[in-house]
Amino acid sequence: MTGIPRQTFTRGREVEFMAYRLLLSKGYHAVLCAGTTTPVDIVAWRCSGQQVHVKTERARTKLLTPAAVAVCYAGDLTALRAMVVPPLAERQLWVWDVWYGWRYFDVFTGGICEVDDV
Numbered sequence: 001m002t003g004i005p006r007q008t009f010t011r012g013r014e015v016e017f018m019a020y021r022l023l024l025s026k027g028y029h030a031v032l033c034a035g036t037t038t039p040v041d042i043v044a045w046r047c048s049g050q051q052v053h054v055k056t057e058r059a060r061t062k063l064l065t066p067a068a069v070a071v072c073y074a075g076d077l078t079a080l081r082a083m084v085v086p087p088l089a090e091r092q093l094w095v096w097d098v099w100y101g102w103r104y105f106d107v108f109t110g111g112i113c114e115v116d117d118v
Helices: 006-024 066-072 072-081
Strands: 028-032 042-045 049-058 092-099 101-108 111-115
Touching: 006 028, 006 042, 006 049, 028 101, 049 072, 066 072, 066 101, 066 111, 072 092, 072 101
Parallel strands: 049 092
Antiparallel strands: 028 042, 042 049, 092 101, 101 111
């Protein structure tokens, strides 16, 4: 036992499950990655070969631009960029906030780009 109170991870876990259920509803097969040190929370794929590696976060403040998201989650983005993924697999950061709902960002070597949907 690490001695860290369980409620410390509860809010993030809720967002992970919301994202997991959303991927399943969109026809993906998905696996939740356990632990706080993994660079992604969900690996999802379709039978057609499309694959996405998702890191989920919950915003605590309004992040109006992709640049603000990049600054706020710089550590997560660095970890996502360091991952070796199969060809054509996408690395994405999903941010949940109470003002906008889900916001999706494709992660590239040189930056991020907000996309409309998964």
